[in-house]
Amino acid sequence: MGKWFEEAVFYHMYPIGMTGAPRRNEQTEVTHRFETLNQWLPHIASLGCTAIYIGPLFESTSHGYDTRDYKLVDRRLGDNEDFKRFVKDAHHLGIRVVVDGVFNHTGREFFAFRDIQKNRERSPYCSWYKGIHFGWNTPYNDGFGYEAWHNCFELVNLNLWEPQVRNYLLDVIGFWIDEFDIDGIRLDCADCLEFSFMEDMRRFTNEKKADFWLMGEVIHGDYSRYVKPHMLDSVTNYELHKGLYSGHNDHNYFEIAHTIRREFDQNGGIYRGMKLYSFVDNHDVERIASKLRVPGHIYPVHTLLFTLPGIPSIYYGSEWGIQGRKEHGSDDSLRPAVNLAEALAHPDDPKLLQWITALGKIHREQPALSEGRYQELLLTNRQYAFARILGDHGVVVAVNNDEKEAELCIREPFRGRTYESLTDDFRIQGDGAIRIRLAPNESQLLAF
Numbered sequence: 001m002g003k004w005f006e007e008a009v010f011y012h013m014y015p016i017g018m019t020g021a022p023r024r025n026e027q028t029e030v031t032h033r034f035e036t037l038n039q040w041l042p043h044i045a046s047l048g049c050t051a052i053y054i055g056p057l058f059e060s061t062s063h064g065y066d067t068r069d070y071k072l073v074d075r076r077l078g079d080n081e082d083f084k085r086f087v088k089d090a091h092h093l094g095i096r097v098v099v100d101g102v103f104n105h106t107g108r109e110f111f112a113f114r115d116i117q118k119n120r121e122r123s124p125y126c127s128w129y130k131g132i133h134f135g136w137n138t139p140y141n142d143g144f145g146y147e148a149w150h151n152c153f154e155l156v157n158l159n160l161w162e163p164q165v166r167n168y169l170l171d172v173i174g175f176w177i178d179e180f181d182i183d184g185i186r187l188d189c190a191d192c193l194e195f196s197f198m199e200d201m202r203r204f205t206n207e208k209k210a211d212f213w214l215m216g217e218v219i220h221g222d223y224s225r226y227v228k229p230h231m232l233d234s235v236t237n238y239e240l241h242k243g244l245y246s247g248h249n250d251h252n253y254f255e256i257a258h259t260i261r262r263e264f265d266q267n268g269g270i271y272r273g274m275k276l277y278s279f280v281d282n283h284d285v286e287r288i289a290s291k292l293r294v295p296g297h298i299y300p301v302h303t304l305l306f307t308l309p310g311i312p313s314i315y316y317g318s319e320w321g322i323q324g325r326k327e328h329g330s331d332d333s334l335r336p337a338v339n340l341a342e343a344l345a346h347p348d349d350p351k352l353l354q355w356i357t358a359l360g361k362i363h364r365e366q367p368a369l370s371e372g373r374y375q376e377l378l379l380t381n382r383q384y385a386f387a388r389i390l391g392d393h394g395v396v397v398a399v400n401n402d403e404k405e406a407e408l409c410i411r412e413p414f415r416g417r418t419y420e421s422l423t424d425d426f427r428i429q430g431d432g433a434i435r436i437r438l439a440p441n442e443s444q445l446l447a448f
Helices: 034-038 041-046 080-092 111-122 163-180 195-208 238-249 253-264 295-307 340-345 350-365
Strands: 010-013 051-054 058-060 067-073 096-101 152-157 184-187 213-216 311-315 373-379 383-390 393-400 406-411 418-421 427-429 433-438 443-447
Touching (some): 034 080, 041 080, 067 163, 080 163, 096 213, 184 195, 238 295, 253 373, 253 383, 295 443, 383 406, 393 433, 427 433
Parallel strands (some): 010 051, 096 184, 184 213
Antiparallel strands (some): 406 433, 418 427, 418 443
């Protein structure tokens, strides 16, 4: 058996959006919206999800990534006691909880930055930030300059070479483990963090909680620079994310297969042995239901999400096909408020919800889908089949992105086996090949 996160299916919650909380935090009182979030837990469990990534949660000014206070739950969502109950309830259902760690930058209302505004050169926190220069200015007319994340001046870049900053952030991580019993942290902007700081985090969390998961948000570059025993357990697989939607939009399964070969092939895959975090949408990219040119492709897309190498995740609402595109440079439409009871009573696509629920169950019951090696069996532009093999057993997966029925002749991973459908009531006897018919956008999963 692998570690819990290597076998997990994640559910991604963006709480400020899904609860309909105000986009700006201008209130003094606490609003207890965790009662709404707790209502999602049985639904998440019913999908077969075994872990939740929820965030951002730190007290902030707007979207959640401009932190005011690292030790307070955002007052638009509730208080610390509310989140303690959420974690306890999730754990009771066998669901681990991972939160956002926003450690590359703070908001302008964070105490250290406010001290610099007040005391200027006399502030003891001048070394906490990158590029503090009292001969410059900012769009906010501070009377001094600083380095901002991607020139977004509401996000002030921390100086992670400053020992006091590192010690403070490690203390924050310890606080969230001790107070809330969280199971991991998703590191925002991990591709901007100092590598030695991530090594410090690994040492610290190993001592605090042996199976604590560290996952980094990394968009471009070499993921193997981050995923190491002394650093991070996983990073976001944006390369596969791109292939999953464009490989369908272009009717080009070669793109997806090439990505998997490049990343995970037993002979030369540059990330073989690594468990990267797989997704088809999240709070930063447009919803998969809006990106696909053929609506029916959403079925094989999710089949591949759950069966290709990686740790699959579902973004809230996408299990019934929520739409969402960026509008006027804003991500708000990707992060809508959702009334769960109404959505489940009238889902956009009830068959998709059923299919994802089935995939979650299959993923949990078939260890080859999380631990098995990958072997490609058939590849054309519009049909694709592969096996996930663990020992002498496993699962054959076949998908069809064509608008016509397809007859597939799939090479057997082991000659002469019996293949039992995990979704339909039939068996196939192999004779060197597995012969099946797939309807348009149909998938088939066969255990052997």
